[in-house]
Amino acid sequence: MSFFLDSVIMFTSQVLFFGCGWLFFVRQLFKDYEVRQYVVQVVFSVTFALCCTMFELIIFEILGALSSTSRYFHWKLNLYVILLVLIFVVPFYIGYFVVSNIRLLQRQRLLFACVVWFTFMYFFWKLGDPFPILSPKHGILSIEQLISRVGVIGVTLMALLSGFGAVNCPYTYMSYFLRNVTDSDILALERRLLQTMDMIVSKKKRIAMTRRQMYQRGEDQNKQTGFWGMIKSVTSAPSSNLSLIQQEVDALEELSRQLFLETVDLQATKERIEYSKTFQGKYFNFLGYFFSIYCVWKIFMATINIVFDRVGKTDPVTRGIEITVNYLGIQFDVKFWSQHISFILVGIIIVTSIRGLLITLTKFFYAISSSKSSNVIVLVLAQIMGMYFVSSVLLMRMSMPLEYRTIVTEVLGELQFNFYHRWFDVIFLHFHNTMHCLSLSSTF
Amino acid sequence: MASLDRVKVLVLGDSGVGKSSLVHLLCQNQVLGNPSWTVGCSVDVRVHDYKEGTPDEKTYYTELWDVGGSVGSASSVKSTRAVFYNSVNGIILVHDLTNKKSSQNLYRWSLEALNKDSSPTGVIVSNGDYDREQFAESTVPLLLIGTKFDQIPENKRNDVLTRNTFLSEDFNAEEINLVGWVISERGIRMHNYSLTGFTDRKRFNFKNLHYD
Numbered sequence A: 001m002s003f004f005l006d007s008v009i010m011f012t013s014q015v016l017f018f019g020c021g022w023l024f025f026v027r028q029l030f031k032d033y034e035v036r037q038y039v040v041q042v043v044f045s046v047t048f049a050l051c052c053t054m055f056e057l058i059i060f061e062i063l064g065a066l067s068s069t070s071r072y073f074h075w076k077l078n079l080y081v082i083l084l085v086l087i088f089v090v091p092f093y094i095g096y097f098v099v100s101n102i103r104l105l106q107r108q109r110l111l112f113a114c115v116v117w118f119t120f121m122y123f124f125w126k127l128g129d130p131f132p133i134l135s136p137k138h139g140i141l142s143i144e145q146l147i148s149r150v151g152v153i154g155v156t157l158m159a160l161l162s163g164f165g166a167v168n169c170p171y172t173y174m175s176y177f178l179r180n181v182t183d184s185d186i187l188a189l190e191r192r193l194l195q196t197m198d199m200i201v202s203k204k205k206r207i208a209m210t211r212r213q214m215y216q217r218g219e220d221q222n223k224q225t226g227f228w229g230m231i232k233s234v235t236s237a238p239s240s241n242l243s244l245i246q247q248e249v250d251a252l253e254e255l256s257r258q259l260f261l262e263t264v265d266l267q268a269t270k271e272r273i274e275y276s277k278t279f280q281g282k283y284f285n286f287l288g289y290f291f292s293i294y295c296v297w298k299i300f301m302a303t304i305n306i307v308f309d310r311v312g313k314t315d316p317v318t319r320g321i322e323i324t325v326n327y328l329g330i331q332f333d334v335k336f337w338s339q340h341i342s343f344i345l346v347g348i349i350i351v352t353s354i355r356g357l358l359i360t361l362t363k364f365f366y367a368i369s370s371s372k373s374s375n376v377i378v379l380v381l382a383q384i385m386g387m388y389f390v391s392s393v394l395l396m397r398m399s400m401p402l403e404y405r406t407i408v409t410e411v412l413g414e415l416q417f418n419f420y421h422r423w424f425d426v427i428f429l430h431f432h433n434t435m436h437c438l439s440l441s442s443t444f
Numbered sequence B: 001m002a003s004l005d006r007v008k009v010l011v012l013g014d015s016g017v018g019k020s021s022l023v024h025l026l027c028q029n030q031v032l033g034n035p036s037w038t039v040g041c042s043v044d045v046r047v048h049d050y051k052e053g054t055p056d057e058k059t060y061y062t063e064l065w066d067v068g069g070s071v072g073s074a075s076s077v078k079s080t081r082a083v084f085y086n087s088v089n090g091i092i093l094v095h096d097l098t099n100k101k102s103s104q105n106l107y108r109w110s111l112e113a114l115n116k117d118s119s120p121t122g123v124i125v126s127n128g129d130y131d132r133e134q135f136a137e138s139t140v141p142l143l144l145i146g147t148k149f150d151q152i153p154e155n156k157r158n159d160v161l162t163r164n165t166f167l168s169e170d171f172n173a174e175e176i177n178l179v180g181w182v183i184s185e186r187g188i189r190m191h192n193y194s195l196t197g198f199t200d201r202k203r204f205n206f207k208n209l210h211y212d
Helices: A002-029 A038-063 A068-101 A109-126 A143-173 A183-216 A226-235 A237-277 A279-307 A316-326 A334-368 A374-399 A402-412 A417-443 B019-028 B075-085 B100-113 B154-171
Strands: B006-012 B041-050 B058-067 B090-096 B142-147 B174-177 B181-184 B187-190
Touching: A002 A038, A002 A068, A002 A334, A002 A374, A038 A068, A038 A334, A038 A374, A068 A109, A068 A143, A068 A374, A143 A334, A143 A374, A143 A417, A183 A237, A183 B041, A183 B058, A183 B075, A237 A279, A237 B041, A237 B075, A279 A417, A334 A374, A374 A417, B006 B019, B006 B100, B019 B041, B019 B058, B019 B090, B019 B142, B058 B075, B075 B100, B090 B100, B100 B142, B100 B154, B142 B154
Parallel strands: B006 B058, B006 B090, B090 B142, B142 B174
Antiparallel strands: B041 B058, B181 B187
């Protein structure tokens, strides 16, 4: 009876998450495009719902809600379905839509989509070779094999995203890095842009007029072929003049594009300066300093972890409680508080990571999508989101006290969790350093 | 050449509707082989004989300013785009007949071009409901062009044309559906579909197209 009740609760929450994913898709991601293939929307919402269910199960684990057998069952079920979606459904549809965009292969779309999917599976499997994942106890298609590979990809993504966030954060939040842009700078650039456009227009007018005159005289510039044609085109003055002007026009057009982009940049900087003077801006500036310190600490910890070859054994919650109890001498009910604090901590991590990921994905989507590729990009984003969340569950294990780690350990089997943490630190550090070098070199 | 008057026409519309292809076709009499994204603005010029054959004949340079980007761009992009909107003689609004959103976005494009877009983020306060008052005092002529008609399956063509009629009425604009192009000696002729139930559509020969 209780199992049935629990299942009903889980199911309703899943439907709720599905609705949220749908809304997000329609309102944010696809607000400028028309949804022609509903499959894409469904797949995205399903992935989102499954990821949120996973987090929900962790929260239930901490809170002790629902009976533990039903939790275990739902964990297993959810994990199987998520793996199915991430490894079979989404890559297949990505291949299908990519193939649909290519004109040549339109006829046998399904066939080529299957080919693409098999290639993906091959590389996915090969991914496991250089890492200490394979243990002979488990069969080929066991859950550990699949999860371990998904975990590797997901952890890499997490590290990349955190590295990117860690670098981007100080630059966007803090006003220290903003160049000083005045209105006159922008006006000067705009004037240059318009002047360039006018020059392009006048040259094109000359080309058009010359062409028209030549046309009226009966010559057709484009049809000069053969030996005599070449001789003719060399000796006739207007045509060589024409190609010269055309080259100048091409150069000017390139210049106009550069100027346009520079002006956009300056306008964006000016707006950021204005924003930083508002109350919200000042608040974010303040936050920026905090984040920078946090990022520096994180880099420091990552370096230490790698250099001294150590993985943190205890989680922050227990450590914090230990410190308060031992050093500050405050006595309180450890069990009670550890549950609540870890719940809050894990909840914050989950919410911020979901929100952060969705915002990043949206920005990314706006930047690179076009009407043709929007389907493919949304599916790729769904794949990234799924892998990211699965591996964040893996890594979150470290933030939880021992008694709550059991379910994750039980379900995911004998994964080498320490490996993932090490891998995260390595990638994070490398990426962070590269990004910093690049950003600093571009600012100064 | 300097004595010829200039006519500046903006070509606006969402990404990928076919503005660059259209401009290229109008000015170079050729189909654009490899369309790519327009960054900023690309201009092309067409020499046009206004009222040809009459004593009032005058040759104009029609500048077609093809502005790239989408309606939902960042406000920095919008402010930069605004420099192209000065002293405009006419606006061509292009939308993709296979994509409803591009037709809906035309309202926002026209507002942006006519400088009536008051909020920098481009969110229209009236929630997408068209407000004719905005266009009442504007004297800039508008032309609506719908592209990719041939990519619509046969059974949906009627609906699309009906929708277009409402759209062009809202804008009080002329309407052309670009289907097949025949490049003949003296310019570009265009075929129109004449369907029963619709009022007689004019056949436009581009050499005679003029802006009132």
